[in-house]
Amino acid sequence: MNKRLWLTGVIVCSLLYITIKINSKYRELPVKQHQVISKALQYEGIPYKAGGTTSKGMDCSGLVQTSFKNIAIQLPRSSKAMSTEGEKVSIHEVVVGDLLFFNIDRLQGSINHVGLVTSVNDNSVKFIHSTTKKGVIVSSMNESYWSDAFVKAKRILLSE
Template sequence: MKKMLLSLLGSAIILSSGTASAFADNQPKLTTEVSKVVGTPYKWGGTTSSGFDCSGFILYIFDKFNLDLPRTSSAQAKVGTPVSKDNLRPGDLVFFNTSGRGISHAGIYIGNGQFAHSSSSKGVRISKLSESYYKQRYVTARRTISQKSYTMMVGSYN
């Protein structure tokens, strides 16, 4: 009886781990790459997984898809095409005025009203555009990737 219970328990663990990895394989590549660095500390000027500033985080993620962008958030906000908040799709960049002196923070929209970014106080994290802090400081969004790059990053998701 003990052997049978252990066998059933082992099978359940194997099956559940297989389901989890199958689910992870179905995630958009953008989400997968972002999830690998969530929790990475903030580092001013940082562009590596040992620490990122906001634009360095964007460069790091976009580099995973062989996409080039300028180094700073203010320069990144000048490339691509403006996109309204209502038409955001995963991979679009979102920009904020957190300093009172123009664009000073940026993130990558990942869908469902959320964006990934490197916060100076909490490091790489996922936040909602609807959070009062970001809602009050939102400036613009830009679409900097082609349809081909979008498909590579997120598949056929819209």
């Protein structure tokens, strides 16, 4: 009887630990960052649509604008105009909720793409954005395409 009780306790504790570990990635974020990232991740897999801001289709700045609108922060509609907002930060200082701006060669303008940082680990900065080929996806700054196109990072959400 004691062995069963002990084994049940071990299994329950193990499952609880695994659940906490998986869910803590976003739960530990300040409320506003959590809300912005959660909203953006709801659009993962949505196809690209120029000028799109809905689950029928989304472009990069539409994704960011819609995600911030969820917490009552109004951002400009274009990635270039967004890049003038907030506080400039180094790529080495970015946190979840910061914006990354890019200059993609095939597009016009010095800043023509934006992504929203979803996670920062020792060797990786991941961000959600909308691409013409794959729609809304999460990418990594470790990918040479994105690191080569990177222009600057901005912080819209200040510490709570």
